[in-house]
Amino acid sequence: MQRADARFNRDRVVAAAREAFASAGLEVPMREVARRAGVGVATLYRHFPTRTELVATVLAERVEDCGVQVRRALDDPDPWRALSGVVREFAERQIHDRALNEALLGPGEVSAAFQRERREHAQALNVLVGRARAAGVLRDGVDADDVRAGLLAIASLRRLPAATSARVIGRVADLVLAGIRA
Amino acid sequence: MQRADARFNRDRVVAAAREAFASAGLEVPMREVARRAGVGVATLYRHFPTRTELVATVLAERVEDCGVQVRRALDDPDPWRALSGVVREFAERQIHDRALNEALLGPGEVSAAFQRERREHAQALNVLVGRARAAGVLRDGVDADDVRAGLLAIASLRRLPAATSARVIGRVADLVLAGIRA
DNA sequence: CCCACAGCGGAACGCCTGCTCCGTTTCCGG
DNA sequence: CCGGAAACGGAGCAGGCGTTCCGCTGTGGG
Numbered sequence: 001m002q003r004a005d006a007r008f009n010r011d012r013v014v015a016a017a018r019e020a021f022a023s024a025g026l027e028v029p030m031r032e033v034a035r036r037a038g039v040g041v042a043t044l045y046r047h048f049p050t051r052t053e054l055v056a057t058v059l060a061e062r063v064e065d066c067g068v069q070v071r072r073a074l075d076d077p078d079p080w081r082a083l084s085g086v087v088r089e090f091a092e093r094q095i096h097d098r099a100l101n102e103a104l105l106g107p108g109e110v111s112a113a114f115q116r117e118r119r120e121h122a123q124a125l126n127v128l129v130g131r132a133r134a135a136g137v138l139r140d141g142v143d144a145d146d147v148r149a150g151l152l153a154i155a156s157l158r159r160l161p162a163a164t165s166a167r168v169i170g171r172v173a174d175l176v177l178a179g180i181r182a
Numbered sequence: 183m184q185r186a187d188a189r190f191n192r193d194r195v196v197a198a199a200r201e202a203f204a205s206a207g208l209e210v211p212m213r214e215v216a217r218r219a220g221v222g223v224a225t226l227y228r229h230f231p232t233r234t235e236l237v238a239t240v241l242a243e244r245v246e247d248c249g250v251q252v253r254r255a256l257d258d259p260d261p262w263r264a265l266s267g268v269v270r271e272f273a274e275r276q277i278h279d280r281a282l283n284e285a286l287l288g289p290g291e292v293s294a295a296f297q298r299e300r301r302e303h304a305q306a307l308n309v310l311v312g313r314a315r316a317a318g319v320l321r322d323g324v325d326a327d328d329v330r331a332g333l334l335a336i337a338s339l340r341r342l343p344a345a346t347s348a349r350v351i352g353r354v355a356d357l358v359l360a361g362i363r364a
Numbered sequence: 365c366c367c368a369c370a371g372c373g374g375a376a377c378g379c380c381t382g383c384t385c386c387g388t389t390t391c392c393g394g
Numbered sequence: 395c396c397g398g399a400a401a402c403g404g405a406g407c408a409g410g411c412g413t414t415c416c417g418c419t420g421t422g423g424g
Contacts, residue, residue, distance in 0.1 A: 003391060003400060030382065040403035042384080051382065139360060149353035156338030171331035178321060179361030185370060185421065212412065222373035224414080233412065 010047045012037045017058050021099035026055055056114060059103040063117045066090070066100075070124040079131040083147070084177050086128065090151055091173035094158045095166045101158035122148070142180045150176035192229045194219045199240050203281035208237055238296060241285040245299045248272070248282075252306040261313040265329070266359050268310065272333055273355035276340045277348050283340040304330070324362045332358035 016037035020028045030051055034041045048054035069089055076082035094101055103114075122144075129144040154176065157169050198219035202210045212233055216223045230236035251271055258264035276283055285296075304326075311326040336358065339351050 001392095001400085005391070006401060009401085029380080031380095034403095041382090042386095042404075043402060045383065046401075049383095146353055146357060149350045150357055152342065152350055153335040153339055153354045153357075156341055157335055159338055159341070160334065168331045168334055171328055172335045175328060175332055175335075175358055175361035177361075179357035179359075183370080183423095187421070188371060191371085211410080213410095216373095223412090224374075224416095225372060227413065228371075231413095 006047075009037070009039050009043055013039060013044050013047055013054075014057065017054055018061070018099075021055070021058055022097045025098045026102040030054075058099060060114050060117070062097065062100045062103060063114055063121070066093070067117050067121050067124070070121055070128070073128060074124060079128070079135040080137040080181075083128045083132045083180075086125070087147070087150065087154075087177055088173055091154050091169050094155055095169055098158055101155040104152065104155050137182055138180055139182050146180060147176075150180070188228075191219070191221050191225055195221060195226050195229055195236075196239060199236055200243070200281075203237070203240055204279045207280045208284040212236075240281060242296050242299070244279065244282045244285060245296055245303070248275070249299050249303050249306070252303055252310070255310060256306060261310070261317040262319040262363075265310045265314045265362075268307070269329070269333065269336075269359055270355055273336050273351050276337055277351055280340055283337040286334065286337050319364050320362055321364050328362060329358075332362070 013033065017033050020033050020036055024032075030044060031041055033054070034044045037044070044054070048057065070086055073082040073086050076085070125147060126144045129138070129142075129147055132138050133142070154169055154172055157165055157172060159165075160168065195215065199215050202215050202218055206214075212226060213223055215236070216226045219226070226236070230239065252268055255264040255268050258267065307329060308326045311320070311324075311329055314320050315324070336351055336354055339347055339354060341347075342350065
């Protein structure tokens with residue numbers, strides 16, 4: 001039987017981790033997450049037996065957010081606005097959340113749900129690119145992998161000093177859009 | 183008086199560090215560099231009192247390489263070929279050297295010579311962009327900062343798993359070039 | 365040739381990390 | 395209201411890092 005305070009503490013841990021990861025990156029120490037949550041490390045480890053699991057939990061939310069966004073774009077009747085909106089909003093998201101970028105870059109650390117979500121995301125993106133291409137708004141030879149590469153490039157930029165990253169991300173997003181447009 | 187074997191060992195350390203940083207990234211442990219060089223850690227520390235100094239020494243070489251490349255491009259009479267060549271060769275360099283990317287991204291760790299070289303590099307790039315713009319081969323509104331942002335994006339990509347990074351870097355380089363071209 | 369001393373290697377120190385152990389506190393069903 | 399189980403917190407452990415210390419080695423000027 002799950003006790004009420006346990007559930008409450010779990011939520012506090014997740015909230016603290018979300019905030020810490022977003023502002024300081026995925027490498028923030030477990031002690032620090034526990035401190036921010038106002039619990040001991042043991043409590044943290046009781047809910048998430050390993051660091052990887054905590055990261056995966058928080059990342060799953062972020063990745064799902066991206067999925068929701070892409071699926072919403074599927075409803076937009078204007079193919080270019082839909083695709084460029086996805087790119088721009090993705091860039092915006094990177095500026096405000098340091099964790100997301102490492103979710104897409106780090107080698108292993110993937111959960112099952114995470115993988116599935118990523119696949120759905122890729123598929124939706126394929127559809128968007130297909131529509132844009134059919135509408136003739138894409139430069140010849142541009143495919144979904146090019147767009148994915150562009151998104152990856154935007155995500156990677158999150159590493160540089162915070163002061164400059166925001167402006168650079170914006171420029172690169174524009175560059176990518178200019179690069180795929182007819 | 184500097185003994186001959188000391189000088190020899192110093193060279194071995196630099197060579198080992200160069201190779202290690204290129205293949206495994208800047209975060210490779212000092213012990214590992216010493217092991218590769220076939221010396222003890224103390225020998226390493228006698229020549230480079232701190233990790234940062236060793237990194238700076240190796241990075242200075244890399245950054246100078248970039249400078250040489252950009253200055254050579256200044257001799258190319260075709261403005262677009264010169265500029266696109268710089269972008270492409272920069273991308274190529276990233277694929278083969280993991281250290282260079284972190285040189286441009288990491289927050290602090292800069293030496294004096296390093297700073298100067300970077301400024302010269304920036305200036306040469308400004309000239310190349312100026313010429314390309316004068317020749318009318320650039321899309322309206324594109325400036326040197328856009329190109330720099332593109333190079334930064336390419337550099338950042340070096341972080342993802344080696345298997346995919348090469349292909350993605352190539353795609354992004356093409357995307358950037360397409361994005362700045364008229 | 366020889367021995368002072370520049371130079372060497374690797375054990376050791378201090379710090380930080382992820383993770384575990386265990387005595388104590390808190391919840392909650394009866 | 396009470397007792398036992400669930401949950402807690404923080405000290406502690408193992409391992410990895412950068413850096414230092416110190417007794418030994420081998421180079422090279424006299």
